[in-house]
Amino acid sequence: MLEPVAVPTETKIETLPVAALIVAAGRGLRAGGETPKQYRELAGSPVLRQALAPFLAEAAISQIITVIGAGDDALYAQSVGAIADARLAAPVSGGETRQDSVRLGLQALSGSGFDGIVLIHDAARPFVSSALIGRALAAARIEVAAIPALAVTDTIKRVDAAGCVVETPPRDRLVSVQTPQAFRFRPLLAAHEAAAAADLTGFTDDAALMEWAGHSVATFPGDAENVKLTHPQDFTSATEHLERRLTVRVGTGYDVHAFTEGDHVWLGGVRIPHSQGVKAHSDGDVALHALTDALLGTLAEGDIGTHFPPSDPQWRGASSDRFLAFAANRIAERGGRIDHLDLTVVCEAPKVGPHRDAIRARIAAIAGLTPDRVAIKATTSERMGFTGRGEGLVAFATATVRLPEQE
Known part of the structure; x- marks a missing residue:
């Protein structure tokens, strides 16, 4: 048994910072396919991205670290996509086992000076709810270690090496456990480092390691929908489940800018040579502005001027890709996905x-x-109106997204 690690007094617990460590270093061979399961798409969005979304939506969480497999940097970058939340730290390379990966993630947190409450969550569980995260945080403010648990409804048998039953434990004392598991940071880090120093492996979750270290592990109610994707059929069931939870929303956007002196215009993030420029506070990219408004419209979160007011000097001359990335990130934070973006540009010139x-x-x-x-799509206004006279250009956008139903 380890020497006990000091934990904060009750008066300090309420102000402890919270970090989330997402374990995504496994290969997921049982799930089939050539791509690790955490990077596979589930109803059009990577599993990892869906697993991150509820933690990004939780205001109490101040830091999020993902532990990934060696060589998975490109897969990780593709999966997180437009997520630009400053709380999402650079990924950490994991080890040969889950236990190694969690330890390396905890050590990275320690290196950043973190000390508080840490939630450990498996990336292969993309359906974690905000309510479950809330229960984990509440438990962690009382206990050194706490895990979500569900009552076992099937009869459980223990068998020997030959597959013969040797025991039928009473199921009223059995539970199945999930993640996120919640811990005080320093005791968990100490337990991991002690196990590594003793060359002890085989702990299948962090609660088992804390038990070995002599800590009491409490339970709190889990969530039956918080399933772990393990086998190929799990992806089929999960896709059907996710589709039932998503609501289709459609948003529209519009932007217009007048021409002025210059030698180029920005359109869809591409610099296009032209005999004129545009009058604008930012770079005047009508395509990205219209798309940004279309995405914000699906969320009912105002328009581009709400979030990036032209009266604010910090946006003078700003690159409009920042605006579109912000709107896409808001979709991701809500656990949604962008199905399709449709853009129409109206101008006589430049040619699109x-x-x-x-x-x-x-x-x-x-x-x-x-x-x-x-x-x-691009069209002209047949020489009619201000666009027809070559005085400016217009963009119309439509965004189709899918968002989870509000809990």
Whole structure:
């Protein structure tokens, strides 16, 4: 048994900072496929991104670290996409086992000076709810270690090496456990480092390691929907489950800018040479402005001027990719996904056609999509109106997203 690690007094517990450690270093071979299961898409969005969303939405969490497998940096970057929350730290490379990976993640937190409450969550559980995270935080403010648990409804048998039953334990004292598991940071780190120093492996969750270290582990109610994706059929069931939880929303956006002196315009994040520029507070990218408003419209969260007011000098000359990335990030934080972006540009010049593919690729990269989910159309106004007279250009946008139903 380890020497006890001092924990904060009750008067200090309420102000302890909270970190979340997402374990995503496994290979997930039982789930099938060539890509680790945490990076596979589930109803159009990577599993890891869906697992991160509820933690990003929790205001009490001040830091989030993801532990990934060696060489998975590109998969991680593709999965997190447009998430730009400052609380999401750079990923940490994991070890050969889950136990090693958690320890390395905890040591990274320690290196940043963190000390408080830590939630350990498996990336293969994408359906964690805000209510479950809330129960974990409440338990961690009382206990040194606490885990979500569900009553066992099936009869459990213990078998020998030959597969013969040797015991039928009473199920009224049995529970199945989930993540996120909640711990005081310093005792958990000490237990992990002590186990590593003793070359003890095989702990399948952090609660078992804390038991070994002599700590009492409390339980709190789990969530039957907080399933772990393990086998191929789990993805089929999870996709059906997720589709039932998502609501389709459609938003529209519009932007217009007048031409002025200059030698280029920005359109869809691409710099296009032109005989004129545009009058604007930022870079005047009508395409990205319209798309930003369309995405914000699906969330009913105002418009681009609400979040980036032109009266604020910090946005003078700003690159509009920041605005679209912000809106896409808001979708991700709500646990949603962008299904499709549709854009129409109206102007006599410059010609959009030669730049269509570059614009689609750039918008897709900013929003965390594949280019086949971005449509660009261009037309003129047949020499009518201000666009027909070559006085400016207009963009119309439509965004289709899927958002989880509010709990």
